[in-house]
Amino acid sequence: MKNITGFGKFVIYSRIALHVCIIYLFKVKPWQYPRFLRRAFILLMSFRHNAVVKVFNGYKLQLYLPAYPCRAFFYALDSKLLKTPPGPITIVFSMTKACSYKCPHCYQKKDGGPDLQEQKLIETLINVRDKGVAMFDIEGGEPFLRFERLLNLIKALDSRSEIWVNTTGMHVDKNNLTALQANGLFGLMISIHSPDRKIHDDFTGIAGSFETACQAIKLCKDLDLVVSINSVLAEQEINDGKLNDLMELAKSLKADFVQLIHPKPSGLWLDKSDHMQNDKSFITDVQQQHLLYNSKAKQFYPALAAQVFEERKTGFGCTAGAVDRFYVNATGEIQPCEFLNISFGNVNIEDFDVIYNRMRSYFNNPCQDWLCCTQAQSISEIIKKYELQATPLPWQYTQELIKTWDRGPQTPLYKKLGIYKK
Numbered sequence: 001m002k003n004i005t006g007f008g009k010f011v012i013y014s015r016i017a018l019h020v021c022i023i024y025l026f027k028v029k030p031w032q033y034p035r036f037l038r039r040a041f042i043l044l045m046s047f048r049h050n051a052v053v054k055v056f057n058g059y060k061l062q063l064y065l066p067a068y069p070c071r072a073f074f075y076a077l078d079s080k081l082l083k084t085p086p087g088p089i090t091i092v093f094s095m096t097k098a099c100s101y102k103c104p105h106c107y108q109k110k111d112g113g114p115d116l117q118e119q120k121l122i123e124t125l126i127n128v129r130d131k132g133v134a135m136f137d138i139e140g141g142e143p144f145l146r147f148e149r150l151l152n153l154i155k156a157l158d159s160r161s162e163i164w165v166n167t168t169g170m171h172v173d174k175n176n177l178t179a180l181q182a183n184g185l186f187g188l189m190i191s192i193h194s195p196d197r198k199i200h201d202d203f204t205g206i207a208g209s210f211e212t213a214c215q216a217i218k219l220c221k222d223l224d225l226v227v228s229i230n231s232v233l234a235e236q237e238i239n240d241g242k243l244n245d246l247m248e249l250a251k252s253l254k255a256d257f258v259q260l261i262h263p264k265p266s267g268l269w270l271d272k273s274d275h276m277q278n279d280k281s282f283i284t285d286v287q288q289q290h291l292l293y294n295s296k297a298k299q300f301y302p303a304l305a306a307q308v309f310e311e312r313k314t315g316f317g318c319t320a321g322a323v324d325r326f327y328v329n330a331t332g333e334i335q336p337c338e339f340l341n342i343s344f345g346n347v348n349i350e351d352f353d354v355i356y357n358r359m360r361s362y363f364n365n366p367c368q369d370w371l372c373c374t375q376a377q378s379i380s381e382i383i384k385k386y387e388l389q390a391t392p393l394p395w396q397y398t399q400e401l402i403k404t405w406d407r408g409p410q411t412p413l414y415k416k417l418g419i420y421k422k
C-alpha cells in the first residue's frame with residue numbers, strides 16, 4: 001500500500017477542485033459562487049500537509065473528512081460552507097458505557113446514569129446527522145459488547161455518513177464485521193497504546209488485549225475495511241523513539257492511519273498533570289513526525305494523524321462545541337468534546353435542538369486554546385466544590401463555569417474562511 005504524495009497528490013486535489021466547481025455551480029446562487037469557491041479552496045488547502053490515502057471507495061484527505069468522491073464528502077462540504085451557522089462535520093457518539101477494559105485514561109468511566117433507550121439513541125443519532133455531521137465515530141465503552149444495538153444504529157444511517165466504530169478489538173469477528181459492512185460500515189478505529197504488547201496489556205489491564213487488537217485489524221483488512229490505530233502513546237515512549245515502532249507495527253498490519261492522541265486531563269485523568277506532553281518543543285517534535293509520516297519519504301507507511309498537528313493554532317485550533325466536532329455520551333449528555341467533562345443538557349430531559357443551539361451559541365466563534373488542557377482544573381474545582389459523584393457536569397454547573405472561560409484568540413484559518421459572522 002502506498003499513500004499519494006507529490007505530483008499524484010496535486011492531480012487528486014486538482015480533480016477535487018474541478019469537481020467541486022462543477023457541482024456547486026448549480027447549488028450556489030450565482031452572486032455567491034465566487035465567495036463559495038474561495039472558501040472551498042481555503043478549506044481544501046488546509047488538508048495539504050496530509051498524504052492522500054487511497055481507500056476502497058475513494059480518497060481520504062484527512063482522517064475526519066469523509067472520503068472523496070462519496071456522498072458523505074459533499075454532505076460535509078455543504079455542512080461547513082453552505083449552512084449558517086456552519087455545521088460540525090464529525091461526532092464521537094457513545095452508544096454504551098459497557099466495557100471490561102481498565103484503561104487509566106478513560107474519559108467517561110466516571111459518567112453516571114444508564115445507557116439511553118435504543119429508540120432515543122437512534123433519534124439522537126438522526127438529529128446529529130441532520131445538523132450536518134458526515135463522519136460518525138461510534139464508540140462505547142466497547143460497542144461490540146452490545147452488537148444488536150450497534151447494528152441498528154448503523155442501519156439507521158445512510159450514504160450521507162461515513163461510519164467508523166471505535167473499539168478495543170474485543171468481540172470483533174468476521175460475522176459481525178460482515179453484517180456491519182453490509183449496512184454501511186466504513187472502518188474501525190482500534191486502540192493500541194504501545195507497540196510493546198506487555199505495555200499495552202498492562203495499560204488496558206487485560207492480558208492478551210494487544211493480540212486481540214492486532215487480530216481485529218487483520219480481519220478488517222481481509223474485508224477491505226479502513227483501519228485507524230488510535231494511540232495515546234506515553235511521553236516516555238515517544239522520547240524513546242517508539243512512535244517509529246508503532247508506525248512499523250501499523251505498516252505490518254496494513255493499517256491506513258495511525259491517530260496519535262494527545263493525553264488529556266479528562267475523566268479518570270482529570271487531575272493528572274505529569275507527563276501530559278504539554279512542553280512546546282515536545283509538541284513541535286510530534287508535529288514534525290506528522291509531516292514526515294505524510295511525506296513521500298514515508299509513503300509506504302500509514303498516514304499519521306497527530307492531534308497536536310491537526311489542532312495547532314495555525315490549523316483547526318480547538319474544534320469543540322460543534323465547530324467541527326462534539327460528543328454524545330452513552331446517557332444522552334451533549335458535550336462539546338469527549339475530553340471536556342461538561343454537559344449542555346441531556347436528551348432525556350430536553351429537546352436535542354434546544355441543547356444543541358445552546359451549545360452552539362456559546363461556541364459561536366472558533367478559538368485556538370485547547371480547552372481540554374486549559375480548563376480541566378476549572379472543571380475539577382466545580383466537581384469538588386459541589387461534591388459531584390459523576391461526570392459530566394450537568395448544565396446548571398456548566399452554565400456557571402463557562403462564563404469564566406477564556407477560549408483564546410480566534411482561529412486564523414476560520415477567520416480566513418469567513419464563515420463565522422463574529
Ligand code: SF4
Nearest residue numbers: 318319320337370372
Ligand atoms: S477540547 Fe478542543 S483541543 Fe481538546 S480535544 Fe477537544 S476539540 Fe481538541
